[in-house]
Amino acid sequence: MTDDQILSLVDRATDEFRGELVELESAIGMLLIGRQYGWRVILLVHSPATVRKYLKILGLKHLREALPEVGVLAHRSNAWRLVDGTQNFWKAVRGQLSGVRSGKADTPPR
Structure with a gap:
């Protein structure tokens, strides 16, 4: 998706949203972070x-509709x-590997 398409999606989701704003905020955050990290990192x-x-909040069926598979910052995800x-x-996505699911990002060792 282009930046304009992402912004339109966020505007539409915000306009149509009914519920706890923290959930809308988190969904939008996932989408925006996913632009840089990719859908594979988001699933981890x-x-x-x-x-x-x-x-559901964003009105998407799959992350693949909006995000790259592996983003330019994916290498920073532990x-x-x-x-x-x-x-x-x-296996990691399904939770079959312990210690993988992590939201930590940093500069990888060189």
């Missing part, structure tokens, strides 16, 4: 139930660095 940070809730280049991504 949030539980599947949380992603589904945020997608969770992504643990699964990048392995076949464990979907």
Whole structure:
């Protein structure tokens, strides 16, 4: 999605939203952070139930509709660095690998 499309989506979701504003704020935050980190990192940070809730708030069916698979800042995600280049991504998303789900981001070691 382009920046204008993202902004239109956020405006529409905000206009149509009824409920706790903190949930709307979190859904928008997930979308905006996901632009830089990608949908794979988002799936490693949030539980599947949380992603589904945020997608519903945003009026999306899949993160792939709006976000790159791997964003330019994905390498800063600790969770992504643990699964990048392995076949464990979907196991980590399903919670079958302990210690992977993490929202921590930092500058990776050089």
